[in-house]
């Protein structure tokens with residue numbers, strides 16, 4: 001199969017238009033594997049669905065990306081540096097935008113590099129009529145403001161609906177199952193597959209509030225943090241070139257990683273909108 005091409009599925013009757021992207025990060029295999037499993041028998045009843053492999057060379061090499069992080073390149077040119085604009089991923093982002101521009105809603109399928117990580121949805125409130133029915137118990141918002149440039153950011157920016165699903169850890173077969181369920185549920189809620197046997201899910205809601213970029217060439221976490229670990233005010237997160245980096249209030253931490261380079265994404269912080277279900 002040619003991973004560069006976008007697959008176009010058309011229903012017998014006219015209807016909504018959507019896009020599904022897998023492998024924006026090439027080592028997050030779950031979406032790619034789910035699509036391989038579903039495609040041979042998948043039929044669309046209504047409307048138009050594009051299915052795309054986000055980053056074909058990265059998927060082939062089983063790497064996160066080839067030359068630049070594709071999921072930061074969907075922002076305006078003036079917000080990108082020269083290296084980003086000269087990368088393979090920049091041209092791929094322009095190619096994918098041609099298809100995103102033609103549809104009303106996007107589902108972009110990801111996995112996490114953090115072991116045993118919780119599965120969750122990334123979106124803004126405009127996606128709720130869809131995300132209510134996706135197989136997740138956690139919805140996280142606020143990424144557009146602190147970490148712009150993803151596919152979902154792009155869709156929101158052009159007044160459409162962008163949804164990312166984080167299906168669980170890399171290399172966990174259960175993540176592939178969640179990815180497949182997400183794709184089918186999304187197609188049903190969007191009306192592409194007839195028979196809407198879906199129920200509303202109870203979902204915790206988190207608002208992300210900040211992104212920390214490393215200031216030196218040595219950022220070391222004080223401990224490995226699972227995604228959504230709850231931290232108290234004043235807790236030590238890590239050492240940035242020797243400086244202690246602590247929380248300023250009670251929060252949760254996400255995508256925390258030690259780094260050997262300055263200006264890179266070290267961790268994100270957020271807050272439960274109502275408190276976690278476990279505490280209610």
Ligand SMILES: [Zn+2]
Nearest residue numbers: 025028110111
């Ligand atoms: Zn990803």
